[in-house]
Amino acid sequence: MRRRPPFRSSARPRRRAAQAVLAVAALAFTTVPAAQAAPPPAAPGAHCARQAQLRVPGAEHQRSACLDELTTAGTVASGHTDPADWAGLTPKDLAVPSGAPGIQIDGYFPDTSATNTNHGWQHDAQFVIRLPDRWNGGLVVAGTPGNREQYANDRAIADWVLARGYAYAATDKGNTGLAFHRDGKAPGDAIAEWNDRVTQLTRAARAVVAQRYHRPPARTLATGMSNGGYLVRWQLENHPELYDGGVDWEGTLWRGDGPNLLDFLPKAMRAYPVYAAGGPGAEEARRELHAAGFPAGSEFLWPYHHKVYWDLTQRVYREELDPGFDGPTEAGTPYCLPGTPACDADYDYAARPAEVRQAVRKIALTGRIGKPLITLHGTLDALLPIGRDSDVYARMVREAGRGALHRYYRVEGGTHTDSLVDVFPDGGLRPLAPCHRTAFTALEGWLAGGHRPPASRTVARPVGQDAVTLANACPLDPPMAAGTPS
Structure with missing residues (x-):
């Protein structure tokens, strides 16, 4: 496997209006210089x-x-x-x-x-x-x-x-x-x-x-979304002494033997163009996307994720964990067709050399959390499908004997990025930000004692709520929706 190239600093195009803000x-x-005469301390409040x-x-x-x-x-x-x-x-x-x-x-x-x-x-x-x-x-x-x-x-x-x-x-x-x-x-x-x-x-x-x-x-809590949620999981598995608990918002799952995103993203990259083209192969391609983990009902999100997320995410994370796949090319060839040499659409994680899985094991999760953790994940996540991610992690926690420390809420209609609720107002989506806040409050009560959170469940999307209410409220204990995991 080739050695990494020397790090190259490149100033990315910076943010238009934000440039002026940061200049100010x-x-x-x-x-605060390192050696500065300290004035008399002010009152703590x-x-x-x-x-x-x-x-x-x-x-x-x-x-x-x-x-x-x-x-x-x-x-x-x-x-x-x-x-x-x-x-x-x-x-x-x-x-x-x-x-x-x-x-x-x-x-x-x-x-x-x-x-x-x-x-x-x-x-x-x-x-x-x-x-x-x-x-x-x-x-x-x-x-x-x-x-x-x-x-x-x-x-x-x-x-x-x-x-x-x-x-x-x-x-x-x-x-x-x-x-x-x-x-x-x-x-x-x-x-x-x-x-x-x-x-x-x-x-x-x-x-x-x-x-x-x-x-x-008196209390230190870890929280974060996506890669930030992965970090919460890892910290509570590896440094529970530093924290009292955490809230994991759709954390990324890494496992040496899978599933991980290098498993399912190439399948989406192969099948989606066939599905989008229509014709006799479209229905089979749809089934392949579902089999890869992308849930039924999320089809309206696939064009956006194909354009924005799937290809790019696969290439940059594959470059991090398996740079030898495409030889001297850095992070692959964007939107290449299957059959193109070293194309990420043809990437087969299971067939890659053992050192690739060893690289993933360096960052892998085990489920052995040492402090209370609440996980929430949207059922319509079309980047990290819930069935290949948090469903699996919840099972890992139970199998590790840590189920009593975990609550898992599958949020009906939630997707990976909350702004898509505004992009697809008629798609039946709901934002996860208010669900995160409710989960955080539930964790506070759990740690304070005597207020155990609701049992793990699928949180149904409310019917008939306006956008402002959906963006700011998410009770975790309404009647359960169909498909709640045991």
């Missing part, structure tokens, strides 16, 4: 108390700012978030909470890669830590979905938890963008770094919380 942000930050004393353990660089608003109700205007990071992840009708003044710390840990260009730093392992003045005693830690940067969860997760009084920390996972696979020396290294960076940030953020509030967090 660079001026708005207060730089005062606005931005102890800002000058805060140091992120292990950080190579940090900047802090005292903000009147830590949610996106204020950070968009002040330049302390990047809307391009979270574009497309939430429904348009999701409410924007406010009323969380406090301290924001941005910075980075030592790293050798440079895909993240936020703040002009050209440096990976960037993080953001937010410390509200009115603290509830808890800390929420998140890794980003996809290959996005550290502000990607600001609308979907950070806004809500900050408004509830949690301190919040997020990492870019140590590499970003479509060329993330260039990081690391061996296959699997770039994804393995994601796990290490979440662990690193959790330890550092717990220390910063103790500096700011004179006591460590």
Whole structure:
């Protein structure tokens, strides 16, 4: 298997309007030198108390700012978030909470890669830590979905938890963008770094919380969507001592012997063009897509996912875990037809050499969680099909003897990206953001004792609700829909 090429830094086209926002942000930050005379500490409850004393353990660089608003109700205007990071992840009708003044710390840990260009730093392992003045005693830690940067969860997760009084920390996972696979020396290294960076940030953020509030967090919770959900699973399996629990929002499943996305995405790439062309082979191609895991009823989502997700996702993750498949070509040939040499549409994970499965095992999940975990996943997910992902992970947790620590909610009508609810208003979709919030609240009650969450179930899509209500409400214990797993 070929060695990775030297990492190449390339400034990706940056975000139009967000460029101006970030330029202003660079001026708005207060730089905290390593050796600065500390003023007398302010009272713990005062606005931005102890800002000058805060140091992120292990950080190579940090900047802090005292903000009147830590949610996106204020950070968009002040330049302390990047809307391009979270574009497309939430429904348009999701409410924007406010009323969380406090301290924001941005910075980075030592790293050798440079895909993240936020703040002009050209440096990976960037993080953001937010410390509200009115603290509830808890800390929420998140890794980003996809290959996005550290502000990607600001609308979907950070806004809500900050408004509830949690301190919040997020990492870019140590590499970003479509060329993330260039990081690391061996296959699997770039994804393995994601796990290490979440662990690193959790330890550092717990220390910063103790500096700011004179006591460590009473509760540390991990949460995230997609790749961020994978990180929650991995952390609770491998570092349960750092957390009290977690909420996994449609986490990516990696298993050495499958299923994983390198199993089912090539099947979709082969079958979809035949299905879309119509004719005598179309019905058989539909059955092949269903057999690959893409659920019946999700057909209206297939053209979008074929155009946007399936091909690209397969190629970049296959390059990370099996770079030898296409020889010196980097990340394959886009939209090649079956039969084209080294075409990802013909990729057969089961037939690849043993070292490929070994690379996947480097990042694989086991189901052996050590703290309470709530998983939610949409039944119409057309990127990570529920039957090849969270259904399997829930079974893994039970088989590992950890079922008492797990709740699993299959959300009827949910899909992988909440913005598709707005793109397909007549498709019977519902956003998962409010379901995540309900699950998070259920986890709080579970950890407090005496309020066990509802049993694992399929959460039926309400009939007749308007878009605003659907975007902001999702009870987990209505009557069960058909198909609830036992």
